[in-house]
Amino acid sequence: MTDSPQDDVILAEGAKAAPIEALKDKGPMAPPRSKWRDVWEQFRKHKGAMMGAFFLFFITFGVLIGPYLWTLDPQALDIRNKDMRPIYTAIWNSEADVGWNHPLGSDQLGRDNLSQLIAGGRASMAVGWAAMLLSLVIGTGVGVMAGFFKKLDGPLMRLTDLFLSLPILPLLLVAVTLFRQPLRANFGPEGGMFILIVTVVGITSWMPTARIVRGDVLALKEREFVLAARSIGTQPFKIIKRHLLPNVLSPIMVSATLGLATAIITESALSFLGVGFPSDFPTWGKMLADAVARMEDFPERVLLPGVAISLTVLGVNYLGDGLRDALDPRIRGR
Amino acid sequence: MLTYAIRRLVLSVPTLLFISFVIFMLLQLAPGDPMAQVPLTVPPEVKQKMREALGVGEPALVQYWKWLVQVFWTEPKVFIDWLTRDSFLLGWLPDTNLYQGELRVISWQTRSPVMDIVLQRIPQTLWVVGLSYVVGVLIALPIGIYSAYRQYSVFDQAGTFVTMVGFSIPPFFTGPLLIVIFSVYLGWFPSIYDTTHVVNDWESFKYQLSQMIMPVMVLALQTTAQLSRYMRASMLDNLNQDYVRTARAKGLSEAVVVMVHVLRNSMIPVITVIALGVPAIFGGAIITENVFKVNGIGQLLITALFANDLPMVMTLTFIFAFLIVMFNLIADILYGLLDPRIRYD
Numbered sequence: 171m172t173d174s175p176q177d178d179v180i181l182a183e184g185a186k187a188a189p190i191e192a193l194k195d196k197g198p199m200a201p202p203r204s205k206w207r208d209v210w211e212q213f214r215k216h217k218g219a220m221m222g223a224f225f226l227f228f229i230t231f232g233v234l235i236g237p238y239l240w241t242l243d244p245q246a247l248d249i250r251n252k253d254m255r256p257i258y259t260a261i262w263n264s265e266a267d268v269g270w271n272h273p274l275g276s277d278q279l280g281r282d283n284l285s286q287l288i289a290g291g292r293a294s295m296a297v298g299w300a301a302m303l304l305s306l307v308i309g310t311g312v313g314v315m316a317g318f319f320k321k322l323d324g325p326l327m328r329l330t331d332l333f334l335s336l337p338i339l340p341l342l343l344v345a346v347t348l349f350r351q352p353l354r355a356n357f358g359p360e361g362g363m364f365i366l367i368v369t370v371v372g373i374t375s376w377m378p379t380a381r382i383v384r385g386d387v388l389a390l391k392e393r394e395f396v397l398a399a400r401s402i403g404t405q406p407f408k409i410i411k412r413h414l415l416p417n418v419l420s421p422i423m424v425s426a427t428l429g430l431a432t433a434i435i436t437e438s439a440l441s442f443l444g445v446g447f448p449s450d451f452p453t454w455g456k457m458l459a460d461a462v463a464r465m466e467d468f469p470e471r472v473l474l475p476g477v478a479i480s481l482t483v484l485g486v487n488y489l490g491d492g493l494r495d496a497l498d499p500r501i502r503g504r
Numbered sequence: 505m506l507t508y509a510i511r512r513l514v515l516s517v518p519t520l521l522f523i524s525f526v527i528f529m530l531l532q533l534a535p536g537d538p539m540a541q542v543p544l545t546v547p548p549e550v551k552q553k554m555r556e557a558l559g560v561g562e563p564a565l566v567q568y569w570k571w572l573v574q575v576f577w578t579e580p581k582v583f584i585d586w587l588t589r590d591s592f593l594l595g596w597l598p599d600t601n602l603y604q605g606e607l608r609v610i611s612w613q614t615r616s617p618v619m620d621i622v623l624q625r626i627p628q629t630l631w632v633v634g635l636s637y638v639v640g641v642l643i644a645l646p647i648g649i650y651s652a653y654r655q656y657s658v659f660d661q662a663g664t665f666v667t668m669v670g671f672s673i674p675p676f677f678t679g680p681l682l683i684v685i686f687s688v689y690l691g692w693f694p695s696i697y698d699t700t701h702v703v704n705d706w707e708s709f710k711y712q713l714s715q716m717i718m719p720v721m722v723l724a725l726q727t728t729a730q731l732s733r734y735m736r737a738s739m740l741d742n743l744n745q746d747y748v749r750t751a752r753a754k755g756l757s758e759a760v761v762v763m764v765h766v767l768r769n770s771m772i773p774v775i776t777v778i779a780l781g782v783p784a785i786f787g788g789a790i791i792t793e794n795v796f797k798v799n800g801i802g803q804l805l806i807t808a809l810f811a812n813d814l815p816m817v818m819t820l821t822f823i824f825a826f827l828i829v830m831f832n833l834i835a836d837i838l839y840g841l842l843d844p845r846i847r848y849d
Binding site for chain 1: 669
């Protein structure tokens with residue numbers, strides 16, 4: 171047998187029924203894999219992202235079910251047991267004022283630090299998630315509108331540029347100090363502040379999402395499947411819902427994690443500056459701000475909320491990093 | 505390029521007018537009265553006169569127009585007068601005397617011109633925040649270059665982790681943390697920035713250094729975290745390009761390839777990012793200035809807000825917006841100048 175290709179052809183013609191060797195299937199192929207399975211496999215390889223995701227869920231569930239496990243009221247004053255140290259202080263200082271009734275100590279008014287941390291986490295996470303969702307809705311809406319409808323593109327992008335050139339933190343402070351009173355009167359001190367902070371953070375942080383989504387939609391709407399959908403008479407809003415939104419999901423998810431991180435930090439910063447929630451309502455930023463004056467004697471009161479904020483934001487950032495790698499098809503193959 | 509710059513400059517005027525209008529209208533909704541502290545024995549009609557002297561009590565649009573005139577016409581005149589009278593650079597010119605005692609933007613807190621107070625506060629902010637930006641850039645660039653050159657090495661992984669930490673830890677936590685460690689336990693640096701401190705000999709210079717280290721480090725951590733990421737990504741984009749292989753193939757040393765060929769091309773986007781961060785020097789350090797008690801512009805804004813000093817808040821916010829718009833413009837123009845492939849026309 172020679173190696174010339176013509177011989178193979180002759181041979182194949184001779185043995186009529188036998189198929190060409192190279193074209194034969196070798197055993198069953200792997201079943202087709204869904205995209206989200208690939209994404210998950212890639213995501214699992216990113217250790218930081220896995221830890222970040224785990225920590226985020228741990229914190230979220232911790233603050234959700236925490237008040238049922240540790241039932242002490244975070245606002246209850248226990249003045250006889252004020253200024254207690256955390257239980258671990260006893261390891262190196264046997265004279266420290268510690269006790270299992272306040273495992274993480276108590277503050278200058280005798281409020282329990284652990285239940286304050288849980289309640290503060292509830293406030294911070296609630297504000298973070300709500301503000302992130304609001305900014306995502308606005309950002310995606312503006313981005314899709316600007317990308318899909320040519321007439322809206324110019325005005326909406328000018329609006330985005332305008333918002334990008336606003337000084338955000340000063341304006342946040344201005345808005346919060348200005349609208350505090352009327353909203354408090356209408357929705358109660360805590361509800362009013364919650365609505366105010368979520369709205370203000372939401373409407374000042376949607377611009378990056380809008381830009382990314384617009385760019386993706388501009389490219390997507392020239393693709394054949396959108397043309398096909400249009401040619402069978404699909405309404406524009408149906409095209410957006412069925413064909414465009416699922417395809418821009420990955421950049422939206424990545425910017426969602428970034429949005430969550432910024433929202434948590436912004437809320438804590440506002441509380442730290444004293445323009446956030448009312449002073450008896452614990453949030454992480456508020457606890458930190460209250461503790462700064464006494465941090466020489468009670469450093470743990472600065473450390474506990476500070477570490478809580480930082481770890482949460484770090485977890486969210488790592489989660490976003492992993493999501494970006496996992497959702498990018500160019501990186502996923504490798 | 506020049507036509508593009510002029511067009512953008514002209515376009516920025518309506519943008520700024522619109523922003524100032526939005527801020528003004530937002531502030532019009534503010535509760536509170538500059539006369540709230542005046543004793544009740546003062547009759548109402550006198551109070552009304554005092555309000556009008558401060559520019560309140562007229563229709564909102566008239567107030568807005570007056571503010572515009574004060575900021576864009578009266579204040580430049582005062583500035584030119586100062587330039588030709590007292591400044592070192594142009595003091596030899598004859599006095600212009602443009603300012604004829606018109607009403608300037610008056611702070612409700614101190615009843616003195618807002619611009620004078622702002623000018624008093626700017627040096628502190630520039631020293632602390634500006635220096636921290638320079639330090640941050642100087643640290644970030646080598647880190648970014650080296651972690652891109654040795655991608656996925658231990659240094660790169662550590663750099664990524666430090667960057668993430670720098671992104672995640674807010675300044676209102678790093679500030680107190682540094683104070684606890686370095687002022688309370690170790691006692692190396694003072695915890696409060698003393699703005700009245702005068703540097704006139706070696707000892708006072710050392711004290712000035714020691715009180716600046718902590719705020720500068722807190723702010724530089726944030727700058728470093730952002731910029732080193734950009735630098736690394738930009739270097740990585742360029743390191744795999746064909747011209748790098750050509751440069752190596754013709755026998756250039758590794759140092760020349762990386763530091764001249766790749767670095768110069770990678771700096772283009774990074775420089776625009778650096779330019780975009782400059783306005784944040786003035787506005788973004790509110791928290792750090794608050795923690796270390798630096799009486800700069802950010803702290804001025806906070807106190808003005810709490811004291812309900814609307815002209816001050818209005819003018820400061822507008823200055824911030826002005827800087828952001830201007831540096832956006834500068835970044836775009838720099839991008840075009842540095843990269844000849846980009847054509848705006």
